[in-house]
Amino acid sequence: MFEHLSDPTIWGIVILSLKVAFLAVLVALPLAIVMGKILAGPAFLGRSLLSAIVHLPLVLPPVVTGYALLIVFGRRGWIGSVLDDWGLGFTFSWVGAALAAGLMAFPLIVRPIRLAFETQSSDLNDMAKTLGAGSFKLFFKVALPLAWPGIIAGAVLGFAKALGEFGATITFVSNIPGETQTLSLAIYTLLQSPRGDGAALTLIAISIVLSFVAILASEWMTTSAQNRMER
């Protein structure tokens, strides 16, 4: 198993997966914060519908989500065909893999963030208003910093999900070594080939270590943020 650790293609796969997962979370996180704030806010017409749409990738078969991405962002898709004319196509590129991973991870990122906003005391909010804070200051100086532990939890959960995404990715951007073949796809491919077991085990071990480190890091960041604040 360990002889594969010196294999550059193995590390190429790991780096590609990290790249895909980072980009996915980087783009999804700000959107998830806004969405979490909206869903945690006062009720409005269509909030349940919005919440259902956000959570859809969580319950749909991933292949369906991937196919939906193809319809919208594929070469002949509604948006994809336009982007393709500008040379910005998502199909068969690692950016497309990040789009699929980000979409699949989105509900998992939104959930803890929404919860963090929902559990904030309205008294602190009122206090900030009496001190002259408008909605901009309320959000950036009170709500956002107080939601920090939830934001970290969401980001890590989303990162782990993006790192391991399979169904939507393979459907949308296929399984191209060096471009869209991320950890899960590579493990799957290796397990299909006669002498791939060793390399597959190496990738499995690496993915376990990565997930473990991510969760430990988030635990550490969350508790240090809470220690600073909680009584």
Place this chain on the structure above:
Amino acid sequence: MDDHVCAKPDGAVNVLTVRCKGTIGTFSISADIEAGVGVTAIHGPSGAGKSTILRAIAGLWHPLEGYIRVGDNVLLDTQNGINLATKNRRLGVVFQRPLLFPHLSVADNLRFGMSRRETGFDGVVGMLDLGGILDRMPKNLSGGEAQRVALGRAILADPQILLLDEPLTGLDDERRSQVLPYLERLRDETTIPIVYVSHHRDEIMQLADLIFTIEGGTVKQELTPREFELSTLPKIVTRLDSA
């Protein structure tokens, strides 16, 4: 707007007018308060609606109809469609719980409302003896310290009125006696009018210049400190009357 600034009988200028009616669920609230400079207390048992009147002044509770004026500024006038947002009412509010921002140090908590004011930080820190705890986080403060920080934060927001809602109630007797002197200092060393809500008679006798009593959501009486001191029994009598 000048016609609203009417002279009180004793010659003092009227700085606060609160007239409002409204309901919370089935509980109805009505108040008619005119007060001058100094400390105006609202006294009554728990659940009598004291805090609600304070929240009306702060714009955190909206009465059905009402007129609220502080100094020259009309904060609420339902007849003329005026209802200033809380952030524009220039208030300093201290609640029973200090409600410090847990992610900000004492110094940053104090500065939170200071965009409305440039100077005075050192003066307020000195008056409330906060110099030694400026770098601490709220979780490392005692109850009395936290309440003093809350008080300082409210003053530094440059309020035209201070609203104190049972600011000592969450503290034990010892801590209360540690904060009370600072409230007296605040009354004596600043010119900001104060509305002080409490169900503690001793605090009110120590601080207030004018006392309004409230019961069952309605402001009943306007008393001087002397009258208030003598009025230990009437509360029970009025209760028997209304029963």
